[in-house]
Each structure stands twice: as C-alpha cells, then as structure tokens.
Amino acid sequence: MEKLGNKKLFFGVFPTLKVEDDIQILFQDVEVQKVSTNSKHDFLNIHILSRHLIQKKHIWQMEQKIKEQLFGKVRITIRLAEQYILSEQYTPGTLMMEYHDSIVQELKTHSVLAANMLERAKMHFEGDNVLYLEMTGTIVAEGKREYIAGLLHEIFETRFNMKIDIRVSCRESQDDKEREYDEQRVQQEINAIFERRARQRGELQTENEGSSQNNEQKKEKSREKRNGSEKKGGFKRKDFKKKDFYRPLKQGDDPSLVFGRNFDDEPIRLDQVVSEMGEITIHGKIINFDTREIRNEKTILMFAVSDFTDTITVKMFARNDQLPELLGELKKGVFVKIKGITTIDKFDGELTIGSVTGIRKSSDFTVSREDLSPRKRVELHCHTKMSDMDGVSEVKDIVKRAHDWGHPAIAITDHGVVQSFPDANHYIETLDKDDPFKILYGVEGYIVDDLTNIAVNAGDEDLSGTYTVFDLETTGFSAIKDKIIEIGAVKVVNGEIVDRFSTFVNPRRPIPFEITKLTSITDEMVMGSPDIERILPQFLEFVGDSVLVAHNAGFDVGFIEQNCRYQDITPHFVYVDTVALARVLLPALSRYKLNTVAKALGISLENHHR
Known part of the structure; x- marks a missing residue:
C-alpha cells in the first residue's frame, strides 16, 4: 500500500483503479482514513480526506468507478464520505x-x-x-x-x-407568475407520481387476471392428472415423448402469454443475478434478437434482455413450425417477462437463462423524461449527428422531442454544415397547419480573424523603444469574474533587460485546484501578499510609457485594463502580441502556443506558467 508518511493515499488503497486523467489528478493526493462495511457486506463506506475542493459530481463518478471495476456485478453500494482541510482563503x-x-x-x-x-x-x-x-x-x-x-x-x-x-x-412573491410557476411545478410532479402509480396498477391488474386464468388452468390440469392416475398403466415412455414433442406453444388463453405456462412471479433485478441461481423471473426490453436453425426441424432463439440495471442473454429451443408465431411476438424493442433457469452456457461460458418455462408480454416500465416546467424553454444551441465529433442524434428525433415537450421552437446550429435542414423541415411538414412550433435554422460558422493587429494602439513608437515583457497568472479566463494571482515582468531597452518586477497577488478567494496544478501557486503562497488594489499602481509605475509585450497579449492586457477600471484608472496601453507576430515571422508552424514558438526559436522554456 502506497503511503505518504503515515497517510494512505487513495490510489495506494485502490492501485488497480483506472480513471480519466482529470479525475486522477483530483484524487492523487487524497488520503483514505478508514474503510468500513456493514454486517451484510452490501455497503462500503470509504472515508477520505482532501486538502483541495472536489465537486460532488466527481465524488459520484469515483464511486461508480470503484463499483464497476472492483466489484463487478456484486450487489453493493459504494459511498465516499469526504472531509476537507482547506486553506484560510475559504470562508x-x-x-x-x-x-x-x-x-x-x-x-x-x-x-x-x-x-x-x-x-x-x-x-x-x-x-x-x-x-x-x-x-x-x-x-x-x-x-x-x-x-x-x-x-x-x-x-x-x-x-x-x-x-x-x-x-x-x-x-x-410580488410576481403572480412566480407563484403560479411554483404551484404548477408542484402539481405536475404530483400528477407524474399518480401517473406512474396508475401504470403500475394497470400492469398489476393484467398480471392478476392472467394469474386467475393460470390458477384455473392449474386446477383443471390437476383434475385431469388425478383422473389419469386412476387408470391402470398410465402413459408409456414413448407416448410421453410424443406428447411432449407436439405440446402447444402456450398453455392457456391469457392474451399476454407468449410461450409456455402462465406465471405471476415477482421479477428480480438483473444486477442481482450474478451467478447460477436456479429458476428465476426477470422482465426487460429485448435489445437484440437472433435465430439459428439446428437439426430435427428445430431453431435456437437467442435474445438479450435488459432491465436497464444489467443485461442477460436468453436461449430457448423452438420447433420450426412455431417460429412464425414466436417471431411475431418476440422482436427487438418488445418488453417481456420471462421465467427460466440461470445457467453457465457451455459454449461461450456466459451466464444465460435457459430452460424457459414461460414468456409473457410486459408493459414498458421505463419512465420517459418529461419537461415539467410551465415556462417552456427554447434551445438555441443544438447539434445533430451532422456535427462531426460533437452530435450523435438524428435531427428528426431532436425536433420531435422538443415538440412533444411543448417547446415553442428549437434552433439547429451544426458545425459548419446545413445538411440537417431538409430532415428538420420534413418533420415540420407532418404537423398540423395551425401548429405554432418553429425551427430556427442556424449554423456555427468558422471565421479566421485576418485583421488582428500585431501592435495595438501603436502611434509613432519604433522598434528601438522601451518594452515591458510581462505575464500574468489568474484564477481563470474571465477578466470580470476571475482574479490576478501573480505578475511577472522585465523591462527591455535596446535589447537588454534593465529592470524586473515580480510579485504574488492575494485574490481574496481560493485558487481553484486546476490552476494550482497548472501554475504550482497555492493559497498559502499568496495569502501574505498585497491585493491587486495595492499591486496595480506599482505595476503601472514600473511600466511607465513603455510598450507592453505578451504572448496572447489580449488576455493579459484585458485583465490589467479591467482592474484599472475597478480602480477608476483610465487604461490606455500600446501592446504587441507575439502570437500574431509569430504567425507572420514563422508561417511554417502549425500552431503558435508559447512552447511551440520557443522550440522553433531554440529558446529554453521552463515552467512557462510562472
């Protein structure tokens, strides 16, 4: 087990766990304090300690990874109980x-x-x-x-x-619409609950009716069996075989019965079927279907059934003369309830259901997504499968879903293509003439900014002037929402560095963990530093009348200008963007990131985010 001092690191406790890089980074320094379970061993509680914030969605993702990779089909609940020791920047x-x-x-x-x-x-x-x-x-x-x-x-x-x-x-509430919204939302959720219960009652009633018929059939068969047993001799073995071969496809008049004998057993969830369990009852949706003809005028039916907790394959034999009736009922997309025996298939070694004794038609037990909001939205940014590497859905399906949810319109905005427009319009043609639903046709176009200036706000400055080459580190990409956490600059005169400026800046808020990983700047490093209200005037004094130079200068200068506005300083800078300059001077490069340009110029670049 990997340790850091007396601390057990997360991936030391779970060394075989494979996760995405961003999740790996979040958990690599997390400590596991304790792992506990209950008496039934169906609940695992993992107590963790982190010194940086982890959003709840990432905690849930890790719980799912542990369950899938380390416990397979075992019925167990994984819970990460997180605790934090954060910096004093967190209030x-x-x-x-x-x-x-x-x-x-x-x-x-x-x-x-x-x-x-x-x-x-x-x-x-x-x-x-x-x-x-x-x-x-x-x-x-x-x-x-x-x-x-x-x-x-x-x-x-x-x-x-x-x-x-x-x-x-x-x-x-001063807004009647707001009060109406709350009341409608509550009522809709209540209605949805009643609808689900009504569907469940309807299915239960159908099964009970089938069960009653089944019970009557059982009684009748029991009477026939008693009468037959009173006769001497009974059936001979060869007569039994002949009777069994020609038995009917289904035994009973229940319209929901598809094959075999009727039954009313409660189905088990497929994620609970982890080994051979004898005879069980399941229900689910047939997601694929195949047949294979064998000798003696028989055919093997093989189909996968999913109840959306897991999937299992069902294999059964049928006479060829029974196929038309079976294939009319069993097909991809149909919901069924099946009773059979779990077994390990000797051909592929997979857990399957065989020796099927009964198949019934079942209702769709899945809950369809609904838009319960009384104020319907209009999606203005929707990609179809025509957006390469981005969308996967058919435009007709997307448009139909928006219409069924009561949305007044939807915008199709694929990447640089308009191939979805005809299919979208074909769906509109199927609607009633007075249907107000609309499609907004758009596209995400690609634009090359060939008007970017290398030098912005330039006057009569020349190349022999004074330059301040600078770089900022920030808590994010927004000059309005995010804060500066470090400023580094050098002043250049006639090609020689004559002065330097370097300081941390206290943002008065926590530094995001991703920024700490990128820049190696922690909350503790900036907490003793002045804030931007004190640092900015000092930096402006250092810059003086010199020209600012930065790689992707619009970003860095944008932060300086925005903070000038916060302090009622009128910003006016002449600045040079070395990205635009590199595009002109180094046209052979495919990209112009700082490390790429530095490598092309033979310049050593170490820790360039500082």
Missing part, C-alpha cells in the same frame, strides 16, 4: 460560491423541490459565517426551509468543519 461565503452547484445537485438526490428552491433563493453573507437565505413564500417553501437549512448545516460543519449560522426567511 463560508467563498465556499458557498465555489460549492453551490454541488450542494444543489446533492440536494436533488433527496428532494428535487428543495433543490429548486435553494437554486432560486436569494442569499447573502453578513460577516464571515452568517448566511441569510430568502425563499419565495409558498406552502412548499415553508415545509422545506428547515430541511434545507439542516442539510446546509451538515455539509458546512461536518464535511468542512466550518461554523455557520443559517437564517432562512420566506418573502411574499
């Missing part, structure tokens, strides 16, 4: 900003209504740890607010060891 306010989406997603696993209320709630912090949460004053909100506050308390105090005071209030 309840900054944590809520960074972790809000994860909290909403986690709340959805308990209550979709509560998650929607938190997502739409107004919130603000006073001081470091007092959270004011204001939700719309509805009956539902009144019932859920204590529940939401309790979950937030648990997350902040147990998971992050942060004290937080949550004060929840409900505001009266």
Whole structure:
C-alpha cells in the first residue's frame, strides 16, 4: 500500500483503479482514513480526506468507478464520505460560491423541490459565517426551509468543519407568475407520481387476471392428472415423448402469454443475478434478437434482455413450425417477462437463462423524461449527428422531442454544415397547419480573424523603444469574474533587460485546484501578499510609457485594463502580441502556443506558467 508518511493515499488503497486523467489528478493526493462495511457486506463506506475542493459530481463518478471495476456485478453500494482541510482563503461565503452547484445537485438526490428552491433563493453573507437565505413564500417553501437549512448545516460543519449560522426567511412573491410557476411545478410532479402509480396498477391488474386464468388452468390440469392416475398403466415412455414433442406453444388463453405456462412471479433485478441461481423471473426490453436453425426441424432463439440495471442473454429451443408465431411476438424493442433457469452456457461460458418455462408480454416500465416546467424553454444551441465529433442524434428525433415537450421552437446550429435542414423541415411538414412550433435554422460558422493587429494602439513608437515583457497568472479566463494571482515582468531597452518586477497577488478567494496544478501557486503562497488594489499602481509605475509585450497579449492586457477600471484608472496601453507576430515571422508552424514558438526559436522554456 502506497503511503505518504503515515497517510494512505487513495490510489495506494485502490492501485488497480483506472480513471480519466482529470479525475486522477483530483484524487492523487487524497488520503483514505478508514474503510468500513456493514454486517451484510452490501455497503462500503470509504472515508477520505482532501486538502483541495472536489465537486460532488466527481465524488459520484469515483464511486461508480470503484463499483464497476472492483466489484463487478456484486450487489453493493459504494459511498465516499469526504472531509476537507482547506486553506484560510475559504470562508463560508467563498465556499458557498465555489460549492453551490454541488450542494444543489446533492440536494436533488433527496428532494428535487428543495433543490429548486435553494437554486432560486436569494442569499447573502453578513460577516464571515452568517448566511441569510430568502425563499419565495409558498406552502412548499415553508415545509422545506428547515430541511434545507439542516442539510446546509451538515455539509458546512461536518464535511468542512466550518461554523455557520443559517437564517432562512420566506418573502411574499410580488410576481403572480412566480407563484403560479411554483404551484404548477408542484402539481405536475404530483400528477407524474399518480401517473406512474396508475401504470403500475394497470400492469398489476393484467398480471392478476392472467394469474386467475393460470390458477384455473392449474386446477383443471390437476383434475385431469388425478383422473389419469386412476387408470391402470398410465402413459408409456414413448407416448410421453410424443406428447411432449407436439405440446402447444402456450398453455392457456391469457392474451399476454407468449410461450409456455402462465406465471405471476415477482421479477428480480438483473444486477442481482450474478451467478447460477436456479429458476428465476426477470422482465426487460429485448435489445437484440437472433435465430439459428439446428437439426430435427428445430431453431435456437437467442435474445438479450435488459432491465436497464444489467443485461442477460436468453436461449430457448423452438420447433420450426412455431417460429412464425414466436417471431411475431418476440422482436427487438418488445418488453417481456420471462421465467427460466440461470445457467453457465457451455459454449461461450456466459451466464444465460435457459430452460424457459414461460414468456409473457410486459408493459414498458421505463419512465420517459418529461419537461415539467410551465415556462417552456427554447434551445438555441443544438447539434445533430451532422456535427462531426460533437452530435450523435438524428435531427428528426431532436425536433420531435422538443415538440412533444411543448417547446415553442428549437434552433439547429451544426458545425459548419446545413445538411440537417431538409430532415428538420420534413418533420415540420407532418404537423398540423395551425401548429405554432418553429425551427430556427442556424449554423456555427468558422471565421479566421485576418485583421488582428500585431501592435495595438501603436502611434509613432519604433522598434528601438522601451518594452515591458510581462505575464500574468489568474484564477481563470474571465477578466470580470476571475482574479490576478501573480505578475511577472522585465523591462527591455535596446535589447537588454534593465529592470524586473515580480510579485504574488492575494485574490481574496481560493485558487481553484486546476490552476494550482497548472501554475504550482497555492493559497498559502499568496495569502501574505498585497491585493491587486495595492499591486496595480506599482505595476503601472514600473511600466511607465513603455510598450507592453505578451504572448496572447489580449488576455493579459484585458485583465490589467479591467482592474484599472475597478480602480477608476483610465487604461490606455500600446501592446504587441507575439502570437500574431509569430504567425507572420514563422508561417511554417502549425500552431503558435508559447512552447511551440520557443522550440522553433531554440529558446529554453521552463515552467512557462510562472
């Protein structure tokens, strides 16, 4: 087991686990504190400790990877119980900003209504740890607010060891539409629950009717058997074989019965079928179907059945004269209920169901996705399979789904092609003339900016002037939302470096883990540094009247200009972009990233994100 001091690293405990690179990076420094299970060994609790924030979706992805790769088809629940030791840059306010989406997603696993209320709630912090949460004053909100506050308390105090005071209030909705929206949303979810139960009752009633018929048939057969047993001699062995060979395809008049004897057993989930279990009953959808003719005028039917927890192959023998009737009922896409014996197939070594004693038609037990929002959206950015390496769906399927969900329109915007337009229009032609549904025809075009200036805002400066070559590190890509965390610059006169400027900048917020991995700058490194309000004037004094030079200068200069505006400084810089310059001077290169240009010029480049 891999250790770091006395700490057990995550991939030391699970060395064979294979995950994507971005997940690998997130968990490589995570410590496993304890692994526990219950008496039934169907629940595994893995207690982990991380010194950087991991979004909940990545926690769930790792749980699924562990279950799939390490436990296969074993019926077990995997839970990662995470705890964090974060830097002092994290306060309840900054944590809520960074972790809000994860909290909403986690709340959805308990209550979709509560998650929607938190997502739409107004919130603000006073001081470091007092959270004011204001939700719309509805009956539902009144019932859920204590529940939401309790979950937030648990997350902040147990998971992050942060004290937080949550004060929840409900505001009266000034918008009648907002109140109507809440009421309609609740009613729609209630209706959906009743519809699902009605479908289940309908299926149960059908099965009960079949069961009653089945019971009557069993009684009749039992009477015949008793009467036959009273006769001397009974059946001879050869007579039994002949009778068995010519037995009917199905025994009974139940219209849902397809093959064999009727049955009313409760189906088992396929993810619970992990070994030979004797006779079982399953239900699911036939996802592929094949036949193979053998001797003695018989055919093997082989079809895969999925209940969307797992898939299993069913193999059964049928006489050739029975095939037309069987193939009329058993086909790809049909939902069936099957009773048979689990066995390891001697030809392919796979777990299959054979010795089928009964097949019944079943209703579609899957729950179709619905758009329950009273205010229907219009998707303005949709790719079909005509968008290479991006879309996989037929345009007719996409458009039909939007129409069935009650959307007023949908926009098709494939990458640089319009081949989907005719098929989309053909679907519109199938609708009623007064149907208001519309298709917005668009395209994502490719544009080459051949007007980019190498020197921006240039006046009468010449190449022998003074330049400040600089680079920034930031918490992200948005000059408005993200912050500068480091500035490095050198002043060049007549080709010689005459002065240097280098400093960390405290962003007053946590540095994202991905940025720390890219730049090696941690929260601890910047916490003792001044903020940008103090650093920016010093940097501008260093720059003076010199020309700014940077690789992809628009990004770096954009951050400087935006922070100038925040401090009421009117920005006006002359700057040179070495990306545009390299495109002119090095046309043979296929790309113009900094490391590519440096390699072409024979310049050593080490840790260029610093």
